[in-house]
Amino acid sequence: MPRAEGSTRAVPRWLVGVFCVSLAGWGTAAGLERASPPVLQSRVKWVPLAQVPADERPVLYVFTADWCAPCQDQDATFQDEALTEAIHRRVIPVRLVDRTHEDGENAAELAALIKRYEVTGFPTLVIQPREGNPLILRGFQRTDVLLGFVDR
């Protein structure tokens, strides 16, 4: 119900404007990002799961989730120069984002890996050699721990 100008019960127009503009921006940006998802900027050159090359190096799987706060701290550790160099030299890095919370389920390949390594929390880091048992670290890991993990 519209009120007279100057009424003590008037709704501020700027608030209505901010809400409408941001709502429209949310819808537009979400649509564009769904068509072309933004990529996390990182020193590590992450390899898509479907493009893992068949060479001698083991694969480093980093299971993460967008909603997970410790995962953000974990991403920050991958900005370390020494760690980045060691990762590129010793393993094939693959970053896997769990989408269960957002989409209700994951892609079949990711779901299979989550089941295989019994990933119940994030972040979880797995080094899978070409032959043999995987090495698994669960939860946030410091840079020095990761360096030792990758250099094994």
Added chain:
Amino acid sequence: MSVFVTLWRYRVSRSVHRLGSLALPAFAVTISGALRGMFENPPDRAFALLPYVVAGVLASIGAEASSGRLPLMLTHPVTRSTYVLSHWAASATVAIGWALVGLLVEIAVLSAHGRGVYAPWAHAIDRAAWCAGLTAVLTCFSTRLPSWGHLGLFLLLLYVIGISGESAGPVFKPVLNLAEEVLVPRFVVHGTFDTSPVTWSHLARYVALVSGWLLCAVLLFRNREVSYASR
């Protein structure tokens, strides 16, 4: 501005609120610092921020109406929307202040354990945004509910969403996730600006949700009849 200052001072200086606005956050700061020291992965930060927000919104609009402060305040030449937005700003600044104190304690504890915090300014913005978002939701609830009813409704909705999420199938999970996003407006600097291109939808979503809750609060409060203050 004077309304904001009055409401802010009321939150930090009145003896009736000292237990909640000082003791509760101080306890929460101690616990979060201890958890940081004991575990690499402390509980969800949004939930950990709740005590600070509770401290900020102890003096709810409903409680002020019950105590007789609200009719008194609305006898001054102040619009309903100014009162609601000042209430939110006063509550949010108290909550943000405590959240930043908590962050400083956590950084100190982590440093003592030899673990640094990457981009502490980003964590500070995250926490400030979460506090402002949660306060907007609780301010909206408090425009109609008496006393601590706003906290009760918020926790009930959070519980229902959490319980439903455990048994929901792939179809309803995104719906419940959206409901949780609406109930707990969040903004994460790292996930928004560390991507190429920038994930603008996160920022737009946060602004839309907070402004939406505040707009809802203003609309609900403008139709509330208050003794001595109705036009």
